[in-house]
Amino acid sequence: MKVGAGLAGLLVMAGLVALLQWAIGAGIVDEYTVPRPTEIAAALPRLVAEEQVVSRFLVTAGETFAAAGLSTLVGTALGAALYRWPLLRRSFEPGFAVLAAAPLILAYPLFLVLFGRSSATVVVIAFASALPPVVLQAVAGFAAVRPVLLAAGRSLGLGRAAEFRHVLLPAALPSVFTGLRLALMFGLINVVGVEFLINLGGLGALINELSERYDLPGTWAAIGLVVLVSACFFVVLDGGERWLRRRG
Amino acid sequence: MAAAAGLSVAHGRRPGPAGPVGTAGPRLLAAVVLLGGWQALASSGLLFRDVVPPLQALAAGLWAVARDGGFWADARVTGGELLGAVLVGGVAGGATGLLLGSSPLLSAAFERWITWFGPTPKIILFPVLILLCGVGPGSKVAMGAVSCFFPMVLSTAAAVRGVDPVLLRVARSFRARRHQTLMKVYLPATVAPLLNGVRLGFGLALIGVLLAETKLSNQGVGFAVMQAYARFDMPRMYGLLILVVGFAAAVNIVLGHGARRAAGATGQEH
Amino acid sequence: MDDVSRVAPPDAGEPYDGGRHAAAATPMLSVEGVTKRFGAGPGTGAVVAVDDVSFDVLPGEFVSVIGPSGCGKSTLFSIIAGLQTATAGRVRVEGRPVRGPHPAVGTVFQEESCFPWRSVIDNVAFPLELAGTARSERHDRARHFIDMVGLRGFERRMPAELSGGMRQRVCIARTLAAGPRLLLMDEPFAALDEQTRLLLGDKVLQIQQALRQTTLLITHSITEAVQLSDRVLVMTYRPGRLKRFVEVGLPRPRTADAVTSPAFGAAVTALWADLREEATRGMREAGG
Numbered sequence: 167m168k169v170g171a172g173l174a175g176l177l178v179m180a181g182l183v184a185l186l187q188w189a190i191g192a193g194i195v196d197e198y199t200v201p202r203p204t205e206i207a208a209a210l211p212r213l214v215a216e217e218q219v220v221s222r223f224l225v226t227a228g229e230t231f232a233a234a235g236l237s238t239l240v241g242t243a244l245g246a247a248l249y250r251w252p253l254l255r256r257s258f259e260p261g262f263a264v265l266a267a268a269p270l271i272l273a274y275p276l277f278l279v280l281f282g283r284s285s286a287t288v289v290v291i292a293f294a295s296a297l298p299p300v301v302l303q304a305v306a307g308f309a310a311v312r313p314v315l316l317a318a319g320r321s322l323g324l325g326r327a328a329e330f331r332h333v334l335l336p337a338a339l340p341s342v343f344t345g346l347r348l349a350l351m352f353g354l355i356n357v358v359g360v361e362f363l364i365n366l367g368g369l370g371a372l373i374n375e376l377s378e379r380y381d382l383p384g385t386w387a388a389i390g391l392v393v394l395v396s397a398c399f400f401v402v403l404d405g406g407e408r409w410l411r412r413r414g
Numbered sequence: 415m416a417a418a419a420g421l422s423v424a425h426g427r428r429p430g431p432a433g434p435v436g437t438a439g440p441r442l443l444a445a446v447v448l449l450g451g452w453q454a455l456a457s458s459g460l461l462f463r464d465v466v467p468p469l470q471a472l473a474a475g476l477w478a479v480a481r482d483g484g485f486w487a488d489a490r491v492t493g494g495e496l497l498g499a500v501l502v503g504g505v506a507g508g509a510t511g512l513l514l515g516s517s518p519l520l521s522a523a524f525e526r527w528i529t530w531f532g533p534t535p536k537i538i539l540f541p542v543l544i545l546l547c548g549v550g551p552g553s554k555v556a557m558g559a560v561s562c563f564f565p566m567v568l569s570t571a572a573a574v575r576g577v578d579p580v581l582l583r584v585a586r587s588f589r590a591r592r593h594q595t596l597m598k599v600y601l602p603a604t605v606a607p608l609l610n611g612v613r614l615g616f617g618l619a620l621i622g623v624l625l626a627e628t629k630l631s632n633q634g635v636g637f638a639v640m641q642a643y644a645r646f647d648m649p650r651m652y653g654l655l656i657l658v659v660g661f662a663a664a665v666n667i668v669l670g671h672g673a674r675r676a677a678g679a680t681g682q683e684h
Numbered sequence: 685m686d687d688v689s690r691v692a693p694p695d696a697g698e699p700y701d702g703g704r705h706a707a708a709a710t711p712m713l714s715v716e717g718v719t720k721r722f723g724a725g726p727g728t729g730a731v732v733a734v735d736d737v738s739f740d741v742l743p744g745e746f747v748s749v750i751g752p753s754g755c756g757k758s759t760l761f762s763i764i765a766g767l768q769t770a771t772a773g774r775v776r777v778e779g780r781p782v783r784g785p786h787p788a789v790g791t792v793f794q795e796e797s798c799f800p801w802r803s804v805i806d807n808v809a810f811p812l813e814l815a816g817t818a819r820s821e822r823h824d825r826a827r828h829f830i831d832m833v834g835l836r837g838f839e840r841r842m843p844a845e846l847s848g849g850m851r852q853r854v855c856i857a858r859t860l861a862a863g864p865r866l867l868l869m870d871e872p873f874a875a876l877d878e879q880t881r882l883l884l885g886d887k888v889l890q891i892q893q894a895l896r897q898t899t900l901l902i903t904h905s906i907t908e909a910v911q912l913s914d915r916v917l918v919m920t921y922r923p924g925r926l927k928r929f930v931e932v933g934l935p936r937p938r939t940a941d942a943v944t945s946p947a948f949g950a951a952v953t954a955l956w957a958d959l960r961e962e963a964t965r966g967m968r969e970a971g972g
Contacts, residue, residue, distance in 0.1 A: 175523030257440035275643040359535035377541035397530040587791040602801040680801035
């Protein structure tokens with residue numbers, strides 16, 4: 167039933183694309199605004215060949231993983247600190263909640279000034295955007311460790327550091343991985359967004375360049391490519407997290 | 415949906431007791447350290463002077479922006495675009511979410527497309543939106559609306575699906591007509607999660623509108639930020655950004671309170 | 685003085701005769717050969733939840749249907765309430781076939797079903813609100829039923845402020861406020877503790893006797909069935925068939941002390957034998 171509905175949905179989407187193709191040919195939709203789907207599809211191989219899509223992809227991926235990795239490390243450490251000292255947690259956790267909702271990417275001109283027009287800007291913005299959610303996730307993860315485990319550790323004579331290494335961290339590991347997933351999500355979105363905005367580097371910049379060249383099919387194709395890449399990325403992330411959780 | 419995930423982490427899990435007990439001390443200390451460090455950096459001459467302006471320059475810049483009639487004109491433009499974006503995106507998203515949430519068939523067919531497309535940064539669609547809606551405010555409204563649409567759909571669909579099925583059975587057993595079930599059961603049951611969806615959608619719409627203005631515009635707050643950048647008027651840029659972030663935070667807090675109070679009033683507090 | 689002779693001896697209960705003996709009065713509820721099959725596909729075994737069930741309920745009667753868990757009682761209830769359709773057979777209320785929720789039928793569900801955002805009085809007045817009754821009138825009527833279930837003074841409270849038993853009372857009052865001629869209840873006290881069950885059962889008894897309400901109660905509690913009913917219908921384990929009916933000869937009006945009378949005990953013993961047989965079958969089939 168579900169598979170059938172999913173298939174039906176796919177067919178409907180394909181049908182809409184076909185409808186669009188026809189409408190453009192019939193002149194109902196201006197072909198200088200929306201290129202024919204077939205032209206967009208044709209532009210894709212051209213992009214791959216001429217625009218170094220692969221190397222751009224690697225640049226974007228590299229920036230994303232750098233930002234995500236950094237924010238996971240720093241965020242988990244900060245989360246551990248907040249958990250360890252409840253006074254700090256009470257004082258600053260609400261602040262992180264506010265930061266998590268703050269549109270930091272809006273300040274990109276500021277970061278441009280601070281770090282110049284370089285990969286560093288992209289990574290820093292993505293890092294800063296991903297950090298608050300990771301911190302919140304880490305704190306929640308540590309706080310959710312069943313108290314009985316900590317009691318067991320303490321009754322075996324574990325000190326604070328050993329308790330962290332042998333009880334807290336392993337028990338909170340699923341939450342840490344969720345934090346990593348969040349970091350990757352925020353990371354990718356911000357990396358692609360900033361690349362587009364400052365026209366630098368990877369896949370986001372590709373869209374920008376093509377639109378400035380008035381290469382319409384190319385622009386649409388590049389957008390489609392980025393959407394495809396990010397969709398795949400998130401499906402993999404989701405699947406990965408579910409697989410990890412199943413393994414306990 | 416990253417924003418959704420982030421916000422759900424921020425607001426779905428309640429933080430530990432945020433009581434005033436002793437929090438004033440650490441916060442004050444943190445503020446002093448940060449501001450002190452900033453001032454030290456500004457006066458040290460390590461960075462080019464205006465990149466990190468001294469605090470008094472920041473304050474002056476903020477004050478200048480607030481008193482500038484031009485800023486308020488820009489703010490009105492952005493505000494109008496934002497309102498349009500939230501209305502269009504919110505209504506479209508809410509209606510679509512209602513459809514998807516109430517029909518398992520439609521949901522199985524189409525919801526995955528929205529989930530997949532959701533996390534992509536919508537700003538990359540901007541060139542296309544310019545083609546479709548022109549270079550004026552229309553494309554900014556469109557940008558904001560598209561950004562707002564996705565979280566609204568998903569949170570509305572989830573809210574509709576989250577209505578306790580026994581309550582719907584009660585309405586059916588009393589032979590309530592469709593519009594009665596909608597108004598007397600669905601609406602009160604979904605007010606709280608819907609408000610949260612609006613909060614999320616508003617935040618993303620604001621980002622969309624402002625980023626679009628920074629990219630291509632000749633008015634609005636985003637444009638003002640780019641102007642300040644071009645003239646290297648850093649205190650002014652900082653002032654604008656502080657006002658924007660402050661505004662976003664304020665609306666977020668208000669809507670968040672509203673959502674929590676709605677949850678309490680409809681007896682769905684957990 | 686309890687009429688012990690009217691109670692069926694432990695080893696007999698009349699095998700079900702299709703209700704012919706009661707054909708004289710027009711039944712309030714008429715279930716005719718109702719069958720429900722799930723998942724009928726070629727090759728895959730369809731699950732028969734309800735198998736050719738027929739019985740009548742006369743006006744003013746209180747009938748309980750008991751059976752082991754999973755025997756299809758709730759499915760039968762759903763079909764009678766018009767919330768599900770039968771695969772075969774027919775249900776008639778006051779002679780007219782049931783095609784969806786019937787205006788003369790009121791339902792009380794097993795789960796908590798108070799609207800959490802409405803006060804007690806607004807919950808109870810809900811059916812009247814749907815019918816378009818004016819505010820003061822529906823509040824007056826609601827207050828009458830709120831009194832009847834013993835919640836006077838709680839009109840303005842919200843469900844979250846009430847205990848589980850009180851919330852179920854609100855649901856019962858809400859259903860009664862619609863003035864149904866047939867009251868259906870699906871294990872309404874399932875989520876409550878023993879004392880609350882007994883007290884609420886008492887309350888339902890008083891109400892039923894005051895209103896002469898025709899009632900069909902689904903339950904898995906024998907004591908509850910005997911305490912409240914005129915007749916008890918025993919259902920078999922899947923597929924759910926009507927195994928036998930037992931007349932509860934305890935006179936009306938009943939009091940709480942009826943629980944201790946020997947006639948009560950005899951009826952319970954009779955039903956327990958039947959139920960145990962079905963429950964054992966159920967456990968064997970589920971476990972094996």
